[in-house]
Structure formats: structure tokens, C-alpha cells
Amino acid sequence: MSGPGRTRPPRTLWVSTSTRTQGGIATCVRTLAATGLWERWGVRHVATHRDGSRADKAMAFASGLARYTATMLLRRPDLVHIHMSSAGSFVRKAALAWLAYLLDVPVVLHVHSGRFHLFHDRAPAPLRRVIAATLTRADVVIALGELMRTRLARIAPDAHLTSLPNPVRLSPVTRRPAGAAPHVVFLGRIWDKKGAFALIEAWAKSSGGESGGHLTMAGDGEHERARTLARDLGVADSVTVHDWLSADQVAELLASADVLALPSENEGQPMVVLEAMSRGLAVLATEVGGIPELVTDGVEGLLVPPHDAGALADALGELLGDEARRRALGEAGAARARDEFAADAVAARIEGLYHAVLAAHGHPVPGPGATR
Structure with a gap:
């Protein structure tokens, strides 16, 4: 317990998917969490979602809601940090946010979805009003980059908005042997919205397999459709399609790659792009969402318009055929990841937000290092 004149340690509640x-x-x-932020701010984590069937997800939300409510009532936190996406994620997290608002507990909303504005625009009018009110009532709303911040400002002009990049844990830079056959990796849901099938078509057009190169795709989604397309296009021998990989397997795969390809039709700030940059991979992606805030075309990677099959094939062919170009883009990406997106720096900015929010509420600002 805290002694006389001593500030008790902070109590912070985080809510997210598992x-x-x-x-x-x-x-x-x-x-x-790995930066030490949770230890410094006494974070308790409540998961309100997990992968699985609808029943599994419903049970996860019911369990998370019970834990959240008990924590709010019995061990009132100093601050709640809620990570949300769009659609069902927003509905679940909005209910939790409003409980905190009713109890006058400061709330930080962390919006991760690059499609949040589309979710809002397609929602019925009553739900649009709830969305705007939920964002406006929060003490601060974190957007992943300036484009998302601008989009959220159109939804809730009076909300207290800020932008932060996604964090990346710095990893050893990939150094493949000179002259090694190029290895391109795709990580994410294998479906049309991520450009997975367009990438296989671009691989065939750019003669990726003929260069001795290999395309590895990993994620959930339509695996058999991807494998069938590769066979139909005559590139099955140079295309491997995996299910979702563990974090260790992803790290191993990225360490063996030269290029990350992510030709999505929409994105926020994809973590996989930051992970690839930190390892020194060249990035081939679409100029959508927050990607241009991470990757400058021609500097850390190549950006192409979405749904432009010709541009995607041309850019892929350029990277496959020029080892020096791949290395230069990858080295620039690693430098930028280290300078702008390192996890410790992002965690420090979040701590700054916490101090500002608590000070605005007139609370004594608990600081790391207080006696428990």
C-alpha cells in the first residue's frame, strides 16, 4: 500500500481482442505490452473478442464484459484505453466506453480500422449519431496517421483527436546472400480485398517463377482459390500458400524474404508493413489508407494504385529484376522504422497522452515507480 504522502501506482484498464x-x-x-508500458501503468487487460465460431465470440464478449464491469466497479481504474475497429468491434467497445463515461473514468479510444469512415458512412442515421457521440465523448481518440485523423474529424468534428503510428519492435535486418533468387512474401487474409489474387496474376505476368524467385503467401482466407489460380496460370511451382502462421513462423519467413507485397484495396497502418520495414525488406503496396504515411514511393518501397493490374505487375517485375534496387529500398525502410516507428518511442507518446488526460481531469497524476 502507499504510505503517507506517497502516490499510489497507476491503475489502467486496456480492452482489446485477445x-x-x-x-x-x-x-x-x-x-x-513488451515495452514495459503495462508494468509502468499497472495495466490490466480485458479481452472482449477472440477467434473462433460465433458462439466462441459471444462467450468471449460475455466473459470480457463481466470482467470489465467488475473491474470498473470494484477496482476503479484511473484510465481506460479501448482498442477498437469498425462494425461489430465498434458496437462492443462503444458499450464499454459508455459505461466508463457514466462512471466518469477517463477514456482513450484507439481506432485501428482503415475502413472506419466507410463503416460510418454506410451505417443508418441513428448509428451514425452513436458513432459521433462515442468519439466526441472520449478524452482522446487515437487515429493511425493523419489521413485517418482527418476522416475521423469529419465524423466527429468536436472530438479530441490525435494521430500516432503503429509501433514496431525492431528486428535484425534481413541480409540475404548476394545473387540469391528473389523471395516475395504476402501476409494477411487471402481474399480480394487484400489483393491476394491480383498478386498471383501479377506474379505470372512478371514471370516471377522464371527468374528463379518464389512467392510465399500466408494467412487465413481462400487458400484453395489461391492455389487453383496459381495452377491455372502455370506458376504453382513458384507459389506457396500457407495457413496463418505463428509469430515465430512469421519472423522466420520475413527473415528469408526480400520484398513484402500487400496490394490491398484499403488499409489503416498495416503492422506487417512496419515489421517488414524493420527487417529491411522492400515494400510493394497500394497507395491507400495510411500506407503512404509509412512508405514513400521510390524511397522505402513502390506504391501502385489499387486495382491496377498492369502497374502492380510492372512494379513487381522491377523489384524482381533489380537486386540493388531491392536492397536500397529495404535499407531506407529499416532506417525509417528505427527513427519513426520504434515501439519504445510510440509507448512514450502514449504515456504523454495518459498524463495529459489525467491532468485535465484534475486527478493526481500517478507516475511509474510509485510504491505498490
């Missing part, structure tokens, strides 16, 4: 789920939010949460 850290064992697939996807960028879980990766972001794990990355920030």
Missing part, C-alpha cells in the same frame, strides 16, 4: 488472435490490433497490443 492477444492470441490474428490481425493487427493483437500485434499492436503485444508490441506495446
Whole structure:
């Protein structure tokens, strides 16, 4: 317990999907937790979602809601940090946010979805009002980059918005042997919205297999469709399609690669792009969402318009045929990841937000190092 005149340690409640789920939010949460932020701010984590069937997800939310409510009532936190996406994720997290608002507990909303504005625009009018009110009532809303911040400002003009990049844990830079056959990796859901099938078509057009190169795709989604397309295009021998890989397997795969390809039709700030940059991979992606805030075309990678099969094939062919170009883009990406997106630096900015939010509420600002 805290002694006379001593400030008790902070109590912070984080809410997100399970850290064992697939996807960028879980990766972001794990990355920030590993910085020591959770220890410094006394974080308790409540998962309100997990992968699985509808029944599994319903049970996860019911269990998470019970734990959240008990924590709010019995061990009132100083601050709640809620990680949300769009659609069902927003609905679940909004309910939790409003409980905190009613109890006058400061709330940080962390919006991860690059499609949040589309979710809002397609929602019925009553839900649009709830979305705007939920964002406006929060003490601060974190957007992944300036483009997302601008989009959220159009939804909730009076919300207290800021932008932060996703964090990346710095990894050893990939150094493949000179002259090694190029290895291109795709990580993410294997479906049309991520450009997975367009990438296989571009691989065939750019004669990726004829160069001795290999394309490896890993993620959940339509695996058999991808394998069938590769066979139909005559590139099955140079294309491997995996199910979702563990974090260790992803690290091993990235360490063997030269290029990360992610030709999505929409994105926020994909964690996989940051992970690839930190390892010194050249990035081939579409100029959508927050990607141009991570990758400058011609500097850390090559960006092409979405749904432009010709541009994608041309850019892929350029990278496959020029080892020096791949290395230069990868080295620039590693430098930028180290300078701008390192997890410790992002965690420090989040701590700054916590101090500002608590000070605005007139609370004594608990600081790391207080006696428990």
C-alpha cells in the first residue's frame, strides 16, 4: 500500500481482442505490452473478442464484459484505453466506453480500422449519431496517421483527436546472400480485398517463377482459390500458400524474404508493413489508407494504385529484376522504422497522452515507480 504522502501506482484498464488472435490490433497490443508500458501503468487487460465460431465470440464478449464491469466497479481504474475497429468491434467497445463515461473514468479510444469512415458512412442515421457521440465523448481518440485523423474529424468534428503510428519492435535486418533468387512474401487474409489474387496474376505476368524467385503467401482466407489460380496460370511451382502462421513462423519467413507485397484495396497502418520495414525488406503496396504515411514511393518501397493490374505487375517485375534496387529500398525502410516507428518511442507518446488526460481531469497524476 502507499504510505503517507506517497502516490499510489497507476491503475489502467486496456480492452482489446485477445492477444492470441490474428490481425493487427493483437500485434499492436503485444508490441506495446513488451515495452514495459503495462508494468509502468499497472495495466490490466480485458479481452472482449477472440477467434473462433460465433458462439466462441459471444462467450468471449460475455466473459470480457463481466470482467470489465467488475473491474470498473470494484477496482476503479484511473484510465481506460479501448482498442477498437469498425462494425461489430465498434458496437462492443462503444458499450464499454459508455459505461466508463457514466462512471466518469477517463477514456482513450484507439481506432485501428482503415475502413472506419466507410463503416460510418454506410451505417443508418441513428448509428451514425452513436458513432459521433462515442468519439466526441472520449478524452482522446487515437487515429493511425493523419489521413485517418482527418476522416475521423469529419465524423466527429468536436472530438479530441490525435494521430500516432503503429509501433514496431525492431528486428535484425534481413541480409540475404548476394545473387540469391528473389523471395516475395504476402501476409494477411487471402481474399480480394487484400489483393491476394491480383498478386498471383501479377506474379505470372512478371514471370516471377522464371527468374528463379518464389512467392510465399500466408494467412487465413481462400487458400484453395489461391492455389487453383496459381495452377491455372502455370506458376504453382513458384507459389506457396500457407495457413496463418505463428509469430515465430512469421519472423522466420520475413527473415528469408526480400520484398513484402500487400496490394490491398484499403488499409489503416498495416503492422506487417512496419515489421517488414524493420527487417529491411522492400515494400510493394497500394497507395491507400495510411500506407503512404509509412512508405514513400521510390524511397522505402513502390506504391501502385489499387486495382491496377498492369502497374502492380510492372512494379513487381522491377523489384524482381533489380537486386540493388531491392536492397536500397529495404535499407531506407529499416532506417525509417528505427527513427519513426520504434515501439519504445510510440509507448512514450502514449504515456504523454495518459498524463495529459489525467491532468485535465484534475486527478493526481500517478507516475511509474510509485510504491505498490
